[in-house]
Amino acid sequence: MFGPASSRSGSAWRPRPAPAARPGGVSPRSARRAPGSEVRTPGSPPPGPAPRPALPRPAHPRAERIMPQLDSSGGGAGGGDDLGAPDELLAFQDEGEEQDDKSRDSAAGPERDLAELKSSLVNESEVAAGGAGVAGAGAGAGGEAEALGRQHTSQRLFPDKLAESLEDGLKAPECASGMYKDTVYSAFNLLMHYPPPSGAGQHPQPQPPLHNKASQPAHGVPQLSPLYEHFSSPHPTPAPADISQKQGVHRPLQTPDLSGFYSLTSGSMGQLPHTVSWPSPPLYPLSPSCGYRQHFPAPTAAPGTPYPRFTHPSLMLGSGVPGHPAAIPHPAIVPPSGKQELQPYDRTLKTQAESKAEKEAKKPTIKKPLNAFMLYMKEMRAKVIAECTLKESAAINQILGRRWHALSREEQAKYYELARKERQLHMQLYPGWSARDNYGKKKRRSREKHQESNTDPGSPKKCRARFGLNQQTDWCGPCRWVCPHHYPLCFKLLP
DNA sequence: CCCCCTTTGAAGATG
DNA sequence: CATCTTCAAAGGGGG
Secondary structure, eight states: OOOOOBTTTTBOOOSSOOGGGSGGGOOHHHHHHOSGGGOOOTTSOOSSOOOOOBOOOOSSTTOOOOOOOOOTTSSSOOTTGGGGSHHHHHHTOOHHHHHHHHHHHHTTOHHHHHHHHHHHTTOHHHHHHHHHHHHSTTTTHHHHHHHHHHHHHHHHHSOHHHHHHHHHHTTSHHHHHOOOOOOOOOGGGTOOOSOOTTTOOSSOOOOOOSOOGGGSOGGGOOOOOHHHHHHHOSSOOOOOOOEETTTTEEOOOOOSSHHHHHOOOHHHHHTSOOSSBOOOSOSSOOSTTSOHHHHOOOOBOOTTOSSOSOOOHHHHHTOOSTTOTTOOOOTTEEOTTSSOOOOHHHHHHSOHHHHHHHHHHOOOEEOOOOOHHHHHHHHHHHHHHHHHOOOOHHHHHHHHHHHHHHSOHHHHHHHHHHHHHHHHHHHHHSTTOOGGGGTTTTTHHHHHHHHHOTTOOOOHHHHHHHTTOOTTTOOOOOGGGOOTTTHHHHHHHOO
């Protein structure tokens, strides 16, 4: 068995994310938005993490967690038993079953049929789960609510344009099958969010300056770093940097071996052609108390120096001099806005007061390390885009989610392992960092907006309680979500 | 310009 | 302790 470990309880990895824990095949977050998905069968597990056996808590709050084990003798899920688990079956629903479900659903009405037809092209898992729900304990009104909820969700989440896009994209059988199997584990192409500080591509080929997504290759052709080129090809050729299109985050690639992450000895560094005069080792002190900032003064480099996007956190923090090339952001560190920082020339246009205020406001943000699925998405997104001619991330992510569940245990384990190393590296790079640091930076506005609104009916739970509805079988979300069953009641009672 | 959508997993917050 | 919430990536779309 394997699965992500949790530092929270110091417990073991749970076997696999159980799709059954998400009625209607939607995530908890989706469930909050999709009325029908709130319906839970009495015996069904809550959407939260499954109970896990306790393990010794690591000394460090963010200390290493137990890795997913390919060993099938692990507790709970031995051998292939998981494959027979109901929750797994849901994830592996195939086209045939989906067709049946769709046919069943199509009898509900033309309008719903249309919405279902559109949404089901991607939401097979939802449809399948809905069908399962009918057969399950939640049949009846709950199942109907769920179906209607899906309809509403589909209409809301996939307006015509997107639906058409999905239809086009999913015409390729591969896109709809959810059984993408030729996932090639490419460790180097995965994470490497925390590159060797030398910007130490083995190859001194110039890299494009930080650019926006307009300059990205169509359909997200993987942006391989020099390191990737080095490791993946005996005759590496210049390649564009691995750039986070949206945030300009440069994520050069590294060896998945953790030792490769950190053990950049002076000898190994010497082999790397420095495009900037990065300080000599130690480059990434491993001790949390090493105070690496003291070790790494801002490197000096001529303007236009290739590989300008990576820096040690300290370099980022200390690079406030306009025009100074030392402003090389670490991949995990981005301006709070999530946008690329102004280029030096732009910065010079700002007044000193503005710059000062901006500097104070724009303390760099250390991003969360990517989890296994995020790493998987990062690697496979380009493939899906190419195969399905889709561009919209929401649709692509749905496909990726299904493919993720279709992955074998071994394949998933690879990503869990990479994610574990990612966290470990992140923890060592930023010993004092906590995910709490980024809390509220995205949703603050929304939350504030909601708090300002006195008419906000609150959570579905509160909504149910307010109307005396059964928390288990009834759904009555906030009125803004327009519950097909209860919204008249909501609208009637709420101001 | 900013936020939404959509996915899973990790982890902080809350009751 | 169980549950809820937020944020990681991505990029088109919409207000």
